[in-house]
Amino acid sequence: MCSNNKELPIIESEGRRSFFSQCASAMVGLTVIGTIAPVLQGCSDSSSPTAPNGPAQITADVSSLTADNMAVVVGDQGTDGQNVLVVRKTATTYLVLSMQCTHDNCQVGAPSSSGIMTCPCHGSKFDITGAVKQGPASSPLGQYTSTFDDTTKMLTIKFR
Numbered sequence: 016m017c018s019n020n021k022e023l024p025i026i027e028s029e030g031r032r033s034f035f036s037q038c039a040s041a042m043v044g045l046t047v048i049g050t051i052a053p054v055l056q057g058c059s060d061s062s063s064p065t066a067p068n069g070p071a072q073i074t075a076d077v078s079s080l081t082a083d084n085m086a087v088v089v090g091d092q093g094t095d096g097q098n099v100l101v102v103r104k105t106a107t108t109y110l111v112l113s114m115q116c117t118h119d120n121c122q123v124g125a126p127s128s129s130g131i132m133t134c135p136c137h138g139s140k141f142d143i144t145g146a147v148k149q150g151p152a153s154s155p156l157g158q159y160t161s162t163f164d165d166t167t168k169m170l171t172i173k174f175r
């Protein structure tokens with residue numbers, strides 16, 4: 016495990032509009048690929064889950080996420096033993112990413128103000144859609160499925 020980040024406001028200053036515009040475009044694409052699998056597998060041999068005995072699902076309060084504060088690191092660990100990142104796509108739809116790097120399973124850092132997550136082990140970079148922006152990783156971050164309850168504003172994240 017490389018880091019243990021907590022809640023964060025990811026967008027702070029200049030370039031925000033451009034960044035959001037890019038993210039919105041990327042997330043349109045993610046709605047298509049988001050149903051492919053609960054967890055995308057990495058490219059290394061050790062990409063199988065390492066914490067299979069954790070909870071099957073958790074609930075997270077996502078009421079603090081807004082268009083200007085799009086992402087939060089949830090300390091609960093997914094089936095791969097890493098934290099998860101919840102990204103607000105709209106007021107009622109969310110993307111849940113594993114923070115396990117797909118190169119060799121280190122935990123990526125929280126998103127920077129420009130929305131880039133950097134792996135401390137070998138420098139791979141991912142955007143908040145999970146897409147690889149710089150290798151050596153070649154596969155996107157894994158995803159978990161989730162269900163949002165608009166009444167309680169709670170997001171149920173399914174690990175399996």
Ligand code: FES
Nearest residue numbers: 116118119134137
């Ligand atoms: Fe992340 Fe190698 S484990 S770049």
